[in-house]
Amino acid sequence: MTAIDYFAWLVLIVIVVSVVVAFILLAQLPGKIAVKNRHPQVAAIKMASWLGLLMTFGIVWLLAMVWASMTPADTEQADGMQDSGDNLQQRIKSLEEKINVLQEQLS
Secondary structure, three states: OOHHHHHHHHHHHHHHHHHHHHHHHHHHHHHHHHHHOOOOOHHHHHHHHHHHHHHOOOHHHHHHHHHHHOOOHHHHHHHHHHHHHHHHHHHHHHHHHHHHHHHHHHO
16 A cells, blocks of 8 residues: 555545544534523433434434424423512511411410
């Protein structure tokens, strides 16, 4: 083998490795987006993205990208409920204090 043959093999190996790395990075992308958005169905999105690239030539992968980018309505409500949860606990404490005062007055 000559030097040009070795160079050709090196180029071929670099191209194959680059394609494999690009494939892996693309397959992981919807899962990373879902984790970043704190999506409740991260595991399903990761699985859909891998299977979408492997079996459906990217059709399901595109759906996984859209799915990962969406924020479910219940997550938005849960965030709002967390904020109001602190207010609710304060209101419960104040009501308990009022009940104690009323019970003392009745006794």
